[in-house]
Amino acid sequence: MSAPIVLSATFQSGPDDNHYLRQGSSDTIQAFEDAVGELEGGAALAFGSGMAAMAAVVEGQQSGAVAVVPSSGYSGCVSLFDEQQRMGRMQVRPVDISDTAAVVAALPGADLLWLESVTNPLMGVADLAELIGAAHDVGAVVCVDSTFSTPLVLRPLEHGADVVMHSATKYLSGHSDLLMGVLITRSAPLGAALKLRRDLTGAMPGALEAFLALRGLRTLAVRMQRAQANAMELATRLAAHPAVTAVRFPGLASDPGHERASRLHEGYGAMIAFEVAGSAQHAEQVCQSVRLISHATSLGGVESLIERRARYAVDAAHGTPPTLLRLSVGIEHVEDIWADLAQALARAAALSDVVP
Ligand SMILES: *Cc1c(COP(=O)(O)O)cnc(C)c1O
Secondary structure (H helix, E strand, O other), rough: OOOOOOOEEEEOEEEOOOOEEOOOOOOHHHHHHHHHHHOOOOOOEEEEEEEHHHHHHHHHOOOOOOEEEEEEHHHHHHHHHHHHOOOOEEEEEEEEOOOHHHHHHOOOOOOOOEOOOOOOOOOOOOOHHHHHHHHOOOOOOEEEEOOOOOHOOHHHHHHOOOEEEOOOOOOOOOOOOOOEEEEEEEOHHHHHHHHHHHHOOOOOOOOHHHHHHHHHHOHHHHHHHHHHHHHHHHHHHHHOOEEEEEEEEOOOOOOHHHHHHHHHHOOOOOOOEEEEEHHHHHHHHHHHOOOEEEEEEOOOOOOOOOEEEOOOHHHHOOOOOOOEEEEEOOOOOHHHHHHHHHHHHHHEEEEEEEOO
């Protein structure tokens, strides 16, 4: 029932073949690619991390290419594009990707439109169908980082995206025990170009990672079902909590992304961002006070994780409020998660005299 862990890096030559792991020869990795390809509706290529997958798309652009990118998004993404601009390799146009008119205005002359299905960590929802159509009108390639959504919530290829990217480190593997990335496309030439990037940069994942990711993938549906139900309940309770000033979660009817997510997605995911009353110190106190939830970076595992993203300079510089906490909701019992959040928020609220 399981694909074997093939640890060989080189294979004996046949009459007309010559296999080496870096060129994609591994049954374990191939099995993972087949599974993810079927889920997204295209052909998948696995990478050693989400960043390696992202870099294959970005660094495969011609020198001087114009990219329209999220002004606020995953820190690694924002930093990678900043670096391309700084090195003079790419002309980067940052826009709020939940503002359709702003994206459309930035598109003329663009070669690449980079989107996040739901932005990290501000939870903005892009109008995927509309933006992909507008990008194709100007001849730009569209890549969607769908890490927050998983193929169970959104399948960007069905909306016309050229490439879908996942950090498989997150929901796809789901147990916070490996780094992997994946790109999925329906275009054979694009797939070949991306595979060439992977071959040339040596960005293959390891076989053990692929084995673990396949093992995690088997429970993706039940994990997502539970985590999403937990997230909906927690977001609703947080929105009514006196120590919380704002909740960003597309499942809430009051959320600016609610209408789009209801129309384009099947579910609202399990990531929540919320702002704590007071200062950054109050928000940090919540992170220091949780006992069931872990104070840790990353997301998408079975265990709930919380983090104040503005502790990173790149997030703070790209518009993340200092009091914002990003909560990756796990599959624990919802009452246990809530009890932990409630006691941590009470501890933060008790810090009434902190220096502003
Ligand atoms: C974590 C993450 C990445 C980077 O993935 P790694 O596997 O950590 O390299 C990219 N995009 C998003 C949205 C992420 O959350």
